[in-house]
Amino acid sequence: MKKIKTLEELEQFRKEIQAQRDPKKTVISICAGTGCLALGSKKIAGAIKEEIQSQGLSLKVELSAIKETGCPGFCERGPIVVIYPEGTCYLGVTVEDVPEIVSKTIANNEIIERLVYKDPDTKERVVKDSEIPFYKKQQRYLLGKNNFIDSKSIEDYIRLGGYSALAKALSAMKPDEVIQEVIDADLRGRGGGGFPAGWKWHSTRNAEGDPKYVICNADEGDPGAFMDRALLEGNPHSVLEGMIIGAYAIGSRDGYIYVRNEYPLAVTNATLALDQAREFGLLGENILGSGFGFDIKIMRGGGAFVCGESSALFASLEGRSGEPRAKYIHATDKGLWDKPTSLNNVETWANVPLIINKGAKWYNGIGTEGSKGTKIFSLVGKISNTGLVEVPMGITLREIIYDIGGGVPGGKKFKAVQTGGPSGGCIPAKHLDTPVDFDELTKLGSMMGSGGMIVMDENNCMVDVANYFLKFLEEESCGKCTPCREGILQMRKILDLITSGEGKEEDLDTLEWMGQAIIDGSLCALGGSAPNPVITTMRYFRDEYEAHIRDKKCPAGVCKALIKFSIDPENCTGCHLCARICPVEAATGEKKEIHTIDDDICIKCRACYEVCKFDAIKIM
Amino acid sequence: MVTLTMDGRKIEAPEGATLLKAANSANIEIPQLCSNEELEHYGACRLCVVEITHKNRTRIVASCIYEVAEGLEVNTRSERVLNVRKLVIELLLARNPRHPSLLKIAEDLGVKKSRFEAEIKGCILCGQCIRTCREVVGVSAIGYEGRGINKRVATPFEESPPDCIACGSCHFVCPVDVIPMKEKDGVRNIWKTDFPLQKCESCGRYFAPVKQLEYFREQYNLPPEQFSKCTHCR
Structure with a gap:
C-alpha cells in the first residue's frame, strides 16, 4: 500500500474498497475478543474457513469475508457468530456446530434453531442480532462497528467511513473549530472524572509550553470492567482517529497510548493499527497533505491500578514509579514532563470521530441535561446477560439491569448494583429508577466511574462486598500518603472483625469518621474515593452491618464465621450428593437416609449448598 | 505580595509561597512531618492539610504544596x-x-492514644531520607521498595548500597530517628555497611567518611590532597 497523500486519495481508496464488496454477499463475523477467544473462537474461525473450502463454497464466501472481529458485547452467550447480510446470530457456538452452520445456513440460508437466541420468558426464538432484547435498547455508536470490522484490518475501518472525520477536521475545520465542536457536544471524560473534554483541550491548546502531549489512558483496572479493552481490541482505529483529531486541535505532535500489559490483545491490535496508520500516511509527517504531523507511541503499564490516575500515569510514562503528586496545577498546564497535556480515556477518544462527523448538535441530542452521548458499561455479577452494553445517558439502572441485562438469574432477588468501580458505591433497589448520568450517580453517593456495573443479589453480603473492595484498594494503594496507605488498611481490619463476628457497636461510627477523613485527607482520587463502598453500604444496608455486630449473624449467609450449614430432614432425600462433594467429609449419611453435617469439620465451602437439588441444605 | 485571610486574620505573603510557609511566617502553627524547605514539595504525610475557600468552593488541600493566592x-x-x-x-x-x-503532635491535637492496634514499623514513610539523598546529596543511594502498606525505605536489592557515601544525611533528616548510624574505631556504620573514616593528618581525629570526601573531590574537581585535614586543622 502506498501512502495516502490527500483527502481525495483517501476518498478514492474508500470507494475502491467499497466497490470490492457486494453488500448482498455473505460476511461471517466471529467474535475474537478476549472472552470468546478464551472459549475457543479462534478454532471456530479456522473451522469455518476450512469447512467453506471443503464444502466448495469459496466462491460464495471469500476468505476476507470471514472476519475475526472485536467484542460484540453479548459475552454471556459467546462464542458469537453472526452471518450477514441477514444478521443471523448464533450464540454459544462450538467447533462441532461449524459443519452444520456452513452446510445449512451459509449454503442454504437455513436457520439452526438451537443456536439462535431463545427468550427465557416467552420461549420465542430470535434470529437477528438486532432483535435480541439484549441489543434492542442499546444505541451502539461506538461498539456497534465491532461486528463489521476485522480488528486487524484498517481497510475494514476505512470501508465503514473510517478516518473521514479526520479528513473533515483537517480540510474544513480550524483547530479552534474542532475544539468548539467538542465543547458544544458536551463530551465529558469517560474515564471517571467526567471533566468536559473540549475544555481540557482548550486549556491545553492555550497553555504555555512546548511540546504538547495527547495521551490515551487505557489503564483500565476496575475489577469486572472491560469497556476500553473491547474498544482498543476491536476497533483500535476509532481510538487513533480520535487522538489524531485531538492532537490537531490542541497542536500536539506527540501522543502516547498507556495501556496495561495485562491486555496483550489490545497491545497487539493497537500496535498493528499504529503501523497500518503510519503506512497509509494517517500518522507521521504531513497527514493527508495538511502539513500537520503527529505520531503515537505505545507504552505498556505494569498493572498498578493507581497508574490510571493522571499524575501517576505521567510518572510511570516518565520512567518513575507510579506515584501520584498533588494536582494543584492542572495537567493541561503541566502534565507529562511538566508540559501541557490532554489525557483522555479510550472511550472518550473513540467518541471524537462521531462528534466531528455527525456534529455537536446530533451528539448532544443524545442523553440528559448534564451528560451527553452514550456510555459503555460492563454489566457483570449476578446478571443473566453478562456483557458490554452501550446505552444513551439517562437510561435508568432498571432498564439496563432488567431490559438489557435480563435481570438476576436463578429467581434470586436483586440487592444492589455497584457502579464506578472499586471506589464507587452500591446502589440499592429503591434507586433503580435513577437515570444513569454523571450527576445523578454522584448524588446517590456513587459515581459513573469508567463504567463498571456489578450486580449483586440476595446472596451477596454487603459488608463482605465492602470488605472485598477495600482489600483491592489496600493492595493497590501506592503507599505515598498516610490516610490512603494506613487508613484503608485500618478500615479493612475493622470490617474483618465485623465479618468474623467480633465487631463492636462503636465500629460503625469509627468507620464513618475514618471514611470522611480519608476522603478529605488523601492525596489522590484513589484514597479520596476508597471509602465509598463502605460509606454507601453503611448508608443503604446499615441493617446488615448491625446484624453482624449485634446478632452475630450474616443475613446473606456469606461470612463464614457467622454461618452454619445444616440439613433440613424434611427435604433431605438421602441422595448422598452432599456427602460426595464435601471435600472434608463433614456431610455424611447412608444412602436414602437423612444426612447430617458436622459443623466442627465443615469448612463452609458451600459446595453442598450449591449441589443439593432438594433445597435441603440450610444456612443459619 | 498577595493578601489572604488565614484563620480570620489578614496576612501578606510573597507570591509563590506555600500556605505552610505563609502560616509559619504569621506564627500560625501547622503540624507536618514530610515537608522540608530544602526539598521539593511532596505532600505525603497529610498532617498539614488546611481548608481553603476560593470562589465559593471549599476544599481540603495540603498546605505544604498549595500556593498562596489573592483573596484566598x-x-x-x-x-x-x-x-x-x-x-x-x-x-x-x-x-x-x-x-x-x-x-507531641498527638498531644497538641488532643489525641491521647491511637485507637488502632500498634504494628510497629518505626518509619513513617515521610520520604525525607530518600528525597534528601536524591535532591540534596545527589546520589540516590536509597529508595522505596514495595507499595501500599508494604512500602518501605530500602537499599537496592537489600544489599550494601553501592552509591551511598555515608554522609549520614538520611540519619539526620529522619524526623522519627529510625535510621541508625554508629561510629567506632574509625568506621561509620550506616545501612548495615561499614564505611572507613578519614583521619586528620594533623590532629589524628577521624572527621568524615572517606567515600564522602572522594565524592566531594570528584564533584568539584578538587586536588587529591584536599580534605586531608579536618576543619579545625585546615
Whole structure:
C-alpha cells in the first residue's frame, strides 16, 4: 500500500474498497475478543474457513469475508457468530456446530434453531442480532462497528467511513473549530472524572509550553470492567482517529497510548493499527497533505491500578514509579514532563470521530441535561446477560439491569448494583429508577466511574462486598500518603472483625469518621474515593452491618464465621450428593437416609449448598 | 505580595509561597512531618492539610504544596481539618507509638492514644531520607521498595548500597530517628555497611567518611590532597 497523500486519495481508496464488496454477499463475523477467544473462537474461525473450502463454497464466501472481529458485547452467550447480510446470530457456538452452520445456513440460508437466541420468558426464538432484547435498547455508536470490522484490518475501518472525520477536521475545520465542536457536544471524560473534554483541550491548546502531549489512558483496572479493552481490541482505529483529531486541535505532535500489559490483545491490535496508520500516511509527517504531523507511541503499564490516575500515569510514562503528586496545577498546564497535556480515556477518544462527523448538535441530542452521548458499561455479577452494553445517558439502572441485562438469574432477588468501580458505591433497589448520568450517580453517593456495573443479589453480603473492595484498594494503594496507605488498611481490619463476628457497636461510627477523613485527607482520587463502598453500604444496608455486630449473624449467609450449614430432614432425600462433594467429609449419611453435617469439620465451602437439588441444605 | 485571610486574620505573603510557609511566617502553627524547605514539595504525610475557600468552593488541600493566592480564605483548624490530622496521627502512632515528635503532635491535637492496634514499623514513610539523598546529596543511594502498606525505605536489592557515601544525611533528616548510624574505631556504620573514616593528618581525629570526601573531590574537581585535614586543622 502506498501512502495516502490527500483527502481525495483517501476518498478514492474508500470507494475502491467499497466497490470490492457486494453488500448482498455473505460476511461471517466471529467474535475474537478476549472472552470468546478464551472459549475457543479462534478454532471456530479456522473451522469455518476450512469447512467453506471443503464444502466448495469459496466462491460464495471469500476468505476476507470471514472476519475475526472485536467484542460484540453479548459475552454471556459467546462464542458469537453472526452471518450477514441477514444478521443471523448464533450464540454459544462450538467447533462441532461449524459443519452444520456452513452446510445449512451459509449454503442454504437455513436457520439452526438451537443456536439462535431463545427468550427465557416467552420461549420465542430470535434470529437477528438486532432483535435480541439484549441489543434492542442499546444505541451502539461506538461498539456497534465491532461486528463489521476485522480488528486487524484498517481497510475494514476505512470501508465503514473510517478516518473521514479526520479528513473533515483537517480540510474544513480550524483547530479552534474542532475544539468548539467538542465543547458544544458536551463530551465529558469517560474515564471517571467526567471533566468536559473540549475544555481540557482548550486549556491545553492555550497553555504555555512546548511540546504538547495527547495521551490515551487505557489503564483500565476496575475489577469486572472491560469497556476500553473491547474498544482498543476491536476497533483500535476509532481510538487513533480520535487522538489524531485531538492532537490537531490542541497542536500536539506527540501522543502516547498507556495501556496495561495485562491486555496483550489490545497491545497487539493497537500496535498493528499504529503501523497500518503510519503506512497509509494517517500518522507521521504531513497527514493527508495538511502539513500537520503527529505520531503515537505505545507504552505498556505494569498493572498498578493507581497508574490510571493522571499524575501517576505521567510518572510511570516518565520512567518513575507510579506515584501520584498533588494536582494543584492542572495537567493541561503541566502534565507529562511538566508540559501541557490532554489525557483522555479510550472511550472518550473513540467518541471524537462521531462528534466531528455527525456534529455537536446530533451528539448532544443524545442523553440528559448534564451528560451527553452514550456510555459503555460492563454489566457483570449476578446478571443473566453478562456483557458490554452501550446505552444513551439517562437510561435508568432498571432498564439496563432488567431490559438489557435480563435481570438476576436463578429467581434470586436483586440487592444492589455497584457502579464506578472499586471506589464507587452500591446502589440499592429503591434507586433503580435513577437515570444513569454523571450527576445523578454522584448524588446517590456513587459515581459513573469508567463504567463498571456489578450486580449483586440476595446472596451477596454487603459488608463482605465492602470488605472485598477495600482489600483491592489496600493492595493497590501506592503507599505515598498516610490516610490512603494506613487508613484503608485500618478500615479493612475493622470490617474483618465485623465479618468474623467480633465487631463492636462503636465500629460503625469509627468507620464513618475514618471514611470522611480519608476522603478529605488523601492525596489522590484513589484514597479520596476508597471509602465509598463502605460509606454507601453503611448508608443503604446499615441493617446488615448491625446484624453482624449485634446478632452475630450474616443475613446473606456469606461470612463464614457467622454461618452454619445444616440439613433440613424434611427435604433431605438421602441422595448422598452432599456427602460426595464435601471435600472434608463433614456431610455424611447412608444412602436414602437423612444426612447430617458436622459443623466442627465443615469448612463452609458451600459446595453442598450449591449441589443439593432438594433445597435441603440450610444456612443459619 | 498577595493578601489572604488565614484563620480570620489578614496576612501578606510573597507570591509563590506555600500556605505552610505563609502560616509559619504569621506564627500560625501547622503540624507536618514530610515537608522540608530544602526539598521539593511532596505532600505525603497529610498532617498539614488546611481548608481553603476560593470562589465559593471549599476544599481540603495540603498546605505544604498549595500556593498562596489573592483573596484566598484559609482555615487551618476547621473540624474537617482537625479530623484529618487526628486520623493521620493515630495512624502514624500505630506504626511508631513512642517517638516524642509524634507524641507531641498527638498531644497538641488532643489525641491521647491511637485507637488502632500498634504494628510497629518505626518509619513513617515521610520520604525525607530518600528525597534528601536524591535532591540534596545527589546520589540516590536509597529508595522505596514495595507499595501500599508494604512500602518501605530500602537499599537496592537489600544489599550494601553501592552509591551511598555515608554522609549520614538520611540519619539526620529522619524526623522519627529510625535510621541508625554508629561510629567506632574509625568506621561509620550506616545501612548495615561499614564505611572507613578519614583521619586528620594533623590532629589524628577521624572527621568524615572517606567515600564522602572522594565524592566531594570528584564533584568539584578538587586536588587529591584536599580534605586531608579536618576543619579545625585546615
